[in-house]
Amino acid sequence: MISAANSSAQPPLLQLEDIHKSFGTLEVLRGISLTAGEGEVVALIGSSGSGKSTLLRCINLLEVPDRGRVVIGGEAVAMTSEGPHRRAADEKQLRRIRSGIGMVFQSFNLWSHMSVLDNVMAAPLQVQGREKAEVREEALAMLEKVGIAQKADAFPAQLSGGQQQRAAIARALCINPRLMLFDEPTSALDPELEGEVLRVIRLLAEEGRTMVLVTHDMEFARSVARRAVFLHEGLIEEEGPVREVFGAPRSERLQRFLAAGQHA
């Protein structure tokens, strides 16, 4: 619990402290600290294998960091002792924290046996225990917002990739998340379908939602994020306001990374 003294100081919504993660002998994250304040949009960029997706997945403990702290809204996520077998120590706390974080995956990961509407309603009903009529109304409003209200009763497999990803965003919105995580949300989409998803994410950014975004799309990162973090081999190589990171990169690696992206 946050003490009165702390809450008046308003801790940043998300704090990662000295995050380390290895898979076997492969060291993917080598000590990363990162914060995101209320209403901030942070883009994680970097080449494949730089650890940006793993870092994102450490935020809601889909990957448990071997070392380091994850603090959400001033509350540290309880974990067992450090090492490769580390896991969440308090299942209840983990579920509560997770139920406030909306995650959007590269491959959508909608539950294929449920209609789109049921997908959006599932977590509010079964995890948050909210009232059905209210959730249904909100779910329909969210589907309206992402522009696929007419697909509410369809199954995910009957939707295009762009529609599925927008449904997944509606699913994330319907839990009233205080933090949203996007893991390469457009990488599995055909270029002509990317736009519809990017428009929705941009809309959310303009609403002042707190978001952490892993993306390959530099143009998009630049236009949507306030801050960009460039990862290289499991460490933060450079970070700052997007204007500086994209406009005047200091590190040579970032300069090369951005130059390579422009030709791609």
Next chain:
Amino acid sequence: MVDLLPAWLADGLGDEALFWFGYLTDGRHLAWYSSVQFTLIAALLGGLCALGFGLLGAGMVGSRALPVRLFGKAYVNMVRGVPDVLFFLFFPLAFEQGVEWMASSVICSPEDIAANPGRWPPCPAANWILGTWEYLLLASVSLGIVYGAFTANVIHGALNAVPRGQIEAARAYGFSASQVFWRIRVRQMWIYALPGLSNVWLLLIKATALLSLLQIVDIVSWAGRLGAPNFTPSAGLVHPDWRWYYYLVLLLFYVLLTFLSEKGFAALTRWAGRGMAVAEARA
């Protein structure tokens, strides 16, 4: 039964048809027909048990706790290799004697036991006499244990075929482990499991022909009795060895069960496949 027919029908049928109608509806034949219930009950109850043991076994095989996992693996791998006939004989007897042994340690006085040296059960009061229904229940559980091992194997594979990303999404949204297991993994695995489960179900149906081993007078025993050369004191030889006719009827009965099962599984597959990309790719 012949006297139950309305007069106009009895007159219209003719003597020969009436004779056969009377023959096929005599008390022994009616008993044969009603013994179908044992087969059907054993199949349904055994099937339910197999599904229960299968889910349990699959859950154990997939468990994170090593002892549980080992026990699950031992069950799945060993029981699948045991001949069902043998297990069918072993389990009800072992269970019966186990109950009697436990009962005897409570009921029997030392004097009783001393009075019955080397006898089983140790004292008459501990004797558990099993009737048809008790044997039927034990038979169903035996079927459930044997075919549950196959079911567990099928379900274990099917659970692992559920896309990882969907399981991960459920975890990311705060679903508990048991919610993820039941609402996502078990709910989705049917489309992968049903082809294998229909095989196990047909094997289980076939094994119901073994009920007579447990002193249950089932359709197979009745067919043997009714088909055997038949004498009556008044009429002499009623018919010679007709067993193969009777067994043929049973064969047709099992063909019919198979046909109905396939229909049932087709309907289940349609249900399980709603919205699933796997099913649409198959269709």
